[in-house]
Structures are given as C-alpha cells and as structure tokens.
Amino acid sequence: MPVREIYPRLLRYTWAHRKWLGIAAIGMVGYAAADTGLIYILKPLLDGSIVDRDPWMIRWIPVFLLGLLMVRGVFGFLSSYGMSWVANRVIYHVRRDVFAKFLQLPTSFFDDHSTGKTTAKLTYYTGQISGAATSAITIVVQDTMRIIGFTFLMFWVNWSLAMVVFVVGPIIALIVSNVSKRFRRYSVTMQQSMGDITHISEEVLTGQRVVKVFGGEEHERNSFDRINERFRRMSMRKATTTAASVPVLQFITAIAAACVVAIAVRDTGGGMMSPGDLATFFGAMMGMMQPIKRLTSVNATIQAGMAAAGAIFELLDEPAERDPGRLTIDRARGEIQVSEMAFRYPNTEAYVLRDITFDVEPGQTVAFVGRSGSGKSTLLSLLPRFYDYEAGSIRLDGHELSEYRLADLRAQISLVDQNVVLFNDTVAGNIAYGTLGGADRETVIDAARRAYAHEFIESLPEGYDTLVGQNGIMLSGGQRQRIAIARALLKDSPILILDEATSALDTESERAIQKGLEVLMRDRTTLVIAHRLSTIQDADRIVVLYDGELVEQGTHSELMDQRGHYRNLHDIQFSQPG
Template sequence: MASKKKIHTDMPLGEIYPRLLRYSFRYKGWLGLAGLGMALYAGADTALIYILKPLLDGSIVDRDPWMIHWIPFFMLGLFIGRGIAGFLSSYGMSWVANRVVYNVRTDVFDKFLKLPAAFFDKNATGRTTAMLTYYTSQISGAATSAITIMVQDSLRVVGFTLLMFWVNWSLALITLLVGPVIALVVNLVSKRFRRYSVSIQQSMGDITHISEEVLIGQRVVKVFGGEGHEREAFERVNGKNQRMAMRKATTSAASVPVIQFIAAIAIAFVVGIAVRDTGGGVMTPGDLATFFGAMMGMMGPIKRLTSVNATIQSGMAAAGAIFELIDEPGEPDDGDRSIARARGSIVFDDVSFAYPSSEHDVLRGIGFSVEPGQTVAFVGRSGSGKSTLLSLLPRFYDYDRGEIRLDTHAITDYRLADLRRQISLVDQNVVLFNDTIAGNIAYGSLGGIERAQVEDAARRAYAADFIEALPKGYDTKVGQNGIMLSGGQRQRIAIARALLKDAPILILDEATSALDTESERAIQQGLDNLMRDRTTLVIAHRLSTIQDADRIVVMHDGALVEQGDHATLMAHGGHYRSLHDIQFSRPDAL
C-alpha cells in the first residue's frame, strides 16, 4: 500500500519547552499549589534526615529528656506534613497536565479542520491521527510524573546538599565535584533519548497507518491474498519500533548504574576521609549519621532524575512534532466579501493548476462559463482532470493561474465559509458519520433544522421508505461510514443532505457510477429534484445520464478540448463522439 510523507520534528528544544510551558502557565494557581507541595515535600524529607542529629546526639548519647519526649511527635508531624505535601504536588501537577493535554489535543483537532487538502495528500491519515493519541500521551507523561520528579527530586537534592554543607562544608564540597561529570553523562544520554523518541513516534504513526489500511480494506486483503504482504509490512514497522524502544531502554538502563557508580566513588572517598576525622574537624555521631543520610538520600532522587530523562525527551520530541503540525499554514482565507445567496453564475477564466508535489500542470488553460440554473456536465477519460477541476470551486485547492469567478467576483474575494455555504456536494464515495440517519442528513450547520424539514428532504430524495422501515427510523445509527446501509441507501442520504442545505450550486461527482441500473434509476429521481432550479456541475461516467445537460465539457489530459450540447458534440465527431461510441459499442467506432 502507498506510503506517504512522514511527520517528523527538527524543532530545537529551546523552542519546544518554553512553548509547552505557556500551556502550563495558563493555570498559575494550580502550578503554585503544586510547587508549594513539592517544596514542602522536599523540606520534610530534608528535615527527616536532619532529625538524625538530635535523635542520636540528644536522645541516645546525651539522654536529653526534652528530646526524648518531643522527637517522636516531631517525626510524626513531619510524616503527616510530607503526605499532605505529596498529595498537593501530585494532584496539582496532574490537574495542570491533564488540562495541557486537553488543550493541545483541542488545538491539534482544530488544526485538522483548518488544514488544506494538500496536507492530507502528503500525510497518511494514520500518522496524523497518532498526533491525537500516541503523541499527546507522550506529552502527558512528560507533563505529570516526569515534571513532578524533576522539580520535587531536584528540590530534595538541593535540600540534602545544603544540609551536607551545614554539617561539614569541606566534605560536601568534595562530594559535589562529581556533579559536572554526572551532568555531562545526562547531556549525552538526553541527545540519544530524543533521537530514539522521534524514531519511535514515527514508527508508531506507520503502525497506525498500516493497521488502518488493513482494517478498512480487509475485504480486498482477503480476496487478493494480501495477508502475507501486509504482515511483512507490519513486521517491518513493528520491528523498527521494537528496535528503537530497546535502544532507548538500553541507554536508560546503562545510564543509571553509570551515574550511580560515579556517585559511589564520591561517597567512598568521603567515607574514607570522615572516618579518619580529617574532614574539617571531629564529627559527632549525629553529624556523621546526618551527613551520610543526606548523601544516601540523594541517590534515589539522582536515579529517578536520570531515569525520567527518557520520558521527558519523548515528551519533548512529541511536543515538537505537534507544534510543527499546529504551525502548518491553514487554508488561505483572505477574502473579505460576504455573500448571502449566490445567483449561481460561474466563470473559469484560463485556469491552470498543479498539485504542490507535482512539477507539471494537471489543468491547463481551462475556460468556460455557466449561467445560473444551468446544468453542465464534465466528461473525459480517467485522469483527464474532471474531479480536480471541480475541487477548485469550493477551494479545496487554489488555482495557480487564471481566475474563477462566482457572480462576477473572484472566489478568492469571498470569505471561505460564505463561499462554501453556496455549494452542495454529492460524491461517488459518500461520507457518512457514525450518527443517526437524521444526524447525517442534518449535518454540521444544518444541525438546528426541525425534524419535519429533515423528513421532507428524505422524501424528496426517495429515501423515506427505507428509512421508515428501519427499527428506529430516522434515529437509527448507520455505523462507521454508513456500513449498515447499502450503497444506494447511502447515496440517497447524501442527496437528502444536499436537498436540506438547499445551496444554489450543486456538484455531482460521479454520484451514480458505482450503482446498479435499478438503484441508479431510483436515485436519479432524487437527483432530478435536487438539480431543479440550481446551477449544477456534473462529473459523469455514464454518458446516458447527461445527454440532457445544457452543456457538456469534454476534458482530455488536463485541457478542455470540446464543449457544447449532446447533439452538437455528436455531430462534431471529436472526443465526445469517440467516448460515446466506445461506451455504447457502436460498430462504426471500430
């Protein structure tokens, strides 16, 4: 199956992190509460280590009665305060992180609605959908437990370090000499983490893409024996994902003992000095226990700070990819002209167009005009540019040269929403949503319309009989893309939707080509109602359905080669006559 351009990120960390923080800073109150909890938690841990000094020197050695009486209550109070502080920090950060993920997902989905068709041509659906699922989950991990560990354990390390300096500054200074070495190791590991995280995220997009294609096309896969091919394709991307994950896990697993070994060298060196009483004076048992308690207390936070780096780098890589998506230019909407209801006059004036990924024009110098209420049909062999041509009118793509005018004004002068409000579309590939039949007919801006109008549109589309025969009638769920309905039924729902919109311009893109003759005849009655009193542009495969069109435009290899009514074109004996004779198997076409 075809592969498409991969979404990746080259955005530097210096841009990603501040931008992610801006999402967090919308909730300064909750951040402040979480920060206070983290500070209190780190302070309580430092106080619990400090209490070793009065416990040993005052209670055990000197047998101070005040210490003996109050130390247990003091310790109990510290544990209670530590528990409250831990809850505040965890709950506060989780609240902020969930809101950040909610807002990021909302921004990504909003961007999906605004991106031009060219973006979706370049990027597979599975990879873009992964932005809302896998990528945002990576941000969630980086924004909750990871940030809590980063802040809370950093504060604990600071607290333990200050305590060590307070007990014996010279030994503390020796211990801190390993800090730059640890920082260097963490920096090297971070770069590898982020590189592997980007690869893992891309492979997850590939996994989603292949799975989606197989699920949608499972009938084709089965009939054409594609199981082996699809399994091999899936194994490739799944294997790459597994290899990248293992490299990331290996780096994480190796970095922790390396850092701990470096810290252990410092601890061993300090122990050797302390037991010889040469570390800045004689230390009491309480001093010694407090100093080494602080040193050992730092090992856990250092280990977690090193391990959590992988989660943070994954989150930053995901955030970078998401921000690049959000920064993608949306559909151009620079027009300032409003329009309530168009008359339906359309002019294509020397229009040329090339897809962004192509170096060659797929449409060249197209020119024709349509009067209000006329029906114009577009015919030609597959690949001649018919669908591309009509996709320019609602500005799914913008033409490169020439001009398209609606009611004498260039379509780029209109507000995009106003322009599209003038157009209804019935496509060969009907898109229905996993909603009720009524919800699919009264879709989008039609959602507030009364049920009676919905039912009237269904009757005019010749869909009422089969809808009312369903168990729940108009409230029947149609399933994903209308899987519960036949092709003809889906097509009639689409016609009812277009009738309900009542736009002055109608585009029919091979609306009946995939149907059998009986279904086509039934649907044609609905189409006749739909086409009445509106400008209609029809792409037709079966020439028998458009012989009564006011004008027929013949396309060939991206150019307009003929136009006129059926009789004129048949008499002319050109491309249209050739297409007609081939389709109707005329003997004189041989």
C-alpha cells in the same frame, strides 16, 4: 524543531494554569523541606535522646517525627494532584489545538501526509507529552528540591566533606547530557515508527476485504513486522541506554560516598563529628542517591515528550487554509465564469488543467465528461476552493472566488461525491450535518423522501435514529449515496456539484433517484460529472475534457454531430457486442 524553541512554547501551555502550578510548587518545596527535616532529625535523635539522654528530646522527638511525616504527606498530595491537574489541562489544550488545526489545514496537506501518521500526533504523540508533563515534571522539580535540601544540610553539617561529594558533579552532568542526546534521537525514530504502525494498521482495517480477496495477508503481515521490529529495536536501544546510565551514575555516587565514610571515621573531615552529625550527613548523602537515580531514569520520558512536542508544534505551524476574502454573500445567483484557468497540484511541475474557459448561466446544468484522469474532478474541486488555481480566473456572480469569505463561498455549494462520506452518527445526524444540525425532524424526513431514501430508512432497526457505523458501514453503497443526496437536498444551496452521484446504484434505484435529482436541479446551477452518458444527455451544456484540456463543449446533439471526442466516448459506451 530546536529544543530551545520547544521548552518555552510548551511552558506557555503550562503557565496558563499558574494557579495550580503554584499550588503544586508549594507542595514540592514543602515535600522536599519535610524530607530534609526527616534527615536532620537524626542529629537530635542520636545526640540528644540516645547519647545525652535529654528527657525533653526523648518526649518530643516522636511527636516531631509524626508531625513531619503528616506534613510530608499533605505536601506530597498537593504536589502530585496539582501537577496532574496542570498536565491533564495541558494535554487537553494541546489535543484541542491539534484537532482544530486538522480542520484548518488545506486539502493539499492531507494529500501529502498519510492519515495514520497525522492521527498518531493526536493520540500517541500527545500521550508522550502527557508522560513528560505529569510524573516527569513532578520528579524533576520535587527531586531537584530534595537534592538542594540535602546539599544544604550536608554543607551545614560539614562543608569540607560536602565538597568531596560534589567533585563528582561535573562527571554526572556530562553523562546525563550525553544520555539526553541519545534519548531524543531514539524517541524521534520511535515516534516515526509509531506513525508508520498507525498508517499500515489503518490501511489494513479499512481495506480488509481487498486484503482477503487478493490474498494480501502475508504481504501486510511482513510489512507490519518490519515496522514493528524497527520500533522494538529503537525501544531496546533506549532501554539499554537507561539501564546502563543508572548503575554508572550510582557507582560514581557510591565512590563519593565511600570517600566520605573513609574520611569521616578517621576524624579528618574538618573536625570531630558527633554521632548525630555523622548520621545526618550520611543520611543526606544517601538520600540523594534515589532522587539522582529517578532524575536519570525520567530523562528518557522527558526527551520523548520533547520530541513529541516538537513534532506537534511543527504540525501547528503548518500554514492554514488561505482565506483572504472579505466579501460576504447570502445566496448566490449561480453564474460561473472560468477564463483561461490553469492548475497544478502543490509541489508538482506538470499542470493538471490548462487554458480552461467556459461559462455557466444561473440555473443551468452543465455536465463534464472525459476519460479517467482527464481532470474532471480536479476542475470541480476548485469551485469550493479545496485548491487554489495558479493562472486565469474563476468568477462567481462576477467576483473572483478568492474575494469571498471561504465559509460564505462554501455555503453556496452542495456536494455529492462519488466517495460518499458518512459519520458514525444516526441517519438523521448524517442528513442534518454541520450547519444543517438545527433542522427539525419533519424537514429531514422530507429531504429523505425526495432522495427516495425514506422507505429504507424506516425499515432500519431504529429508523432515523439508527447509528450507521464508521463511514456508514451498516448501509449498502446505494443507501449511503441516497443519504448523501438527502443531505444535499436539505442544504438547498444555489450550486450543486454531483460527482458520479449515481455510480453506486443499481438501474432501478438510479432511475428513482434521477427523478429526485431533477427536482433538486431545478432553478439551481448544477455541475455534473458523469461516467454514464445516458444520465446527462439532457444537460444544457456538456464540457468534454481530454488530458487536462477543454476540447469540446455543446449540447448532446451538437457534440454528436461534431463526431469528435464526445462521439467516440458515446459510441464506445453504447456499442453492442456483435
């Protein structure tokens, strides 16, 4: 994203807090004015107190000096506190907008972007903006005001000598411009490397058991070292540019200072200068060197912040999940009609599903079977509109899915996925999740009982108030699956999707939960993906998929008589070794 677009956009976040921004600006102007006053006071101090021995000056100069220092301290506090307040509010709002965007992005975005790199934008990138929006902005504004004050003072004391100093201005500007481009290039590369570091760290932490069992420690260490070395190399290039640019600028400024001193001591700087004039001029000139040094150094922080802001704004500009529907629905009947539907994933050429047609009557149980990769899970992910199909139609109660408001459509569906997702919350919080959060404890317990989860939940250290850890790490696979089933039971939606819902259970637990699922599936439309054909033999209809196409459908007995794909799957699964 071009810099000319980043600055105004970031400024809009800042301008929202213009009251505190104004307070900080007053503090900065006052601080710079007080600093200028401290330099100017050298003139009456030397000329009036030391040279002329003026009694009034001798008496009141110390008082003025103390007053200026007090005023400087007050204005310094206002500028620092005000800018910190604004900056922290900006980071708060940016982070809030980024997280809100995460919740709006379509599933296809997360298919194309690694979780680690996406998360880095919420953590590392916003931290970079924080650096640019706090100390960096304070230094830029405050030190710029100080330079302006010192410049005015130098021209007021001796304009011709001041012109000598500012001959070096264009040279300094050229160096700063060149350095800025380098800083921005290095910052972008460093942020990409940090995203890679976050990504590989997340993979290792999540899959640490696989890493250990398959001896992947050395491979992962080498991968991390390569990325980490790239980050270090870019950091050093950035540090080298900073370290080289500061002394160069200081040397150029020092040349100007030496010229001023040489001219001043020869009394050729536009007329005779008093000791006070010379001290004031030289003090203002030397006072500019520290602000110039800080402005050059802080450029690295600003460029990193702008690079981070550009990446964040690109994320915020990603198109949100499409929600064109206006039709509301309280509770669906559960009639589903799929007609000549075709689907391919975004940015791909090959169709994953082709010419799919079938009907589901309200209250029916329809099972989907087929070999891995045949498109079963993809097909059922279209019903909650995790993806939008390209051709054909999918209708719910006679209306296209896209006609319904997205929230209303998904309110009709409960999902028990083969990859159970639990949150770092209590057991009760995971069962009564999201819109179910208002459920009372007795209702939650009833859902757990029907999912055959109540007994093991009661045995946990704090029962229903036990924290389950990240993604339910404290629970076994079967326990996590039963909590997911309890969540679906509590929602009591008219449509239920079971994607390998009992795959992580042992035979005894599966039999127990099948009883609960039979109660759950009664009087509601149920779509089941099952690997174990024994669990779906009583389904009202079985749909067989092969390589993205619907090749057979019917009851268990009908499909067995056809001696086609389903019969082959059944014979393979139930064949006994001879």
